Amino acid sequence: MKFFRLPFAGKLEIVLLTGILIGFCLIAQNVSVDLYRCGLILLMVSALLQTVAGNIPPDSRLVGTLLRLLLGLTIVAGVFAVGIWLVPILANLGNRPS
Numbered sequence: 001m002k003f004f005r006l007p008f009a010g011k012l013e014i015v016l017l018t019g020i021l022i023g024f025c026l027i028a029q030n031v032s033v034d035l036y037r038c039g040l041i042l043l044m045v046s047a048l049l050q051t052v053a054g055n056i057p058p059d060s061r062l063v064g065t066l067l068r069l070l071l072g073l074t075i076v077a078g079v080f081a082v083g084i085w086l087v088p089i090l091a092n093l094g095n096r097p098s
Contacts, residue, residue, distance in 0.1 A: 009060040012053050012069075019046035052076060 006014075019042055026039020052072035056065055 007059050007065075008062040009053070009056045009065040010058040012056075012065060013050070013058065016046050016050040016053055019043075020050060023047075048076070049073075 023039045023043030023046055026035050027043065029035055029039075049069075052069055053065075055072060056068045060068065
């Protein structure tokens, strides 16, 4: 199979895109709430990882891919942390007396 000859980054992108599609299918079904929850979690995790993995060159090997993935997730976590820290400050800007 051609899939097993791909570098790790290429395989990771295919797996994450498949996870996104499966997550959408699980969200679209209306039989089980538990399947809906699993689909929502799968979709959120796959989409977050795909956001970072989409910026990794597809010909990267295992170690390079994991290092870039870790760096990208650290940057995303930092952006989220700064956003969470800034929300109360920005929300109170209009409430201060002049």
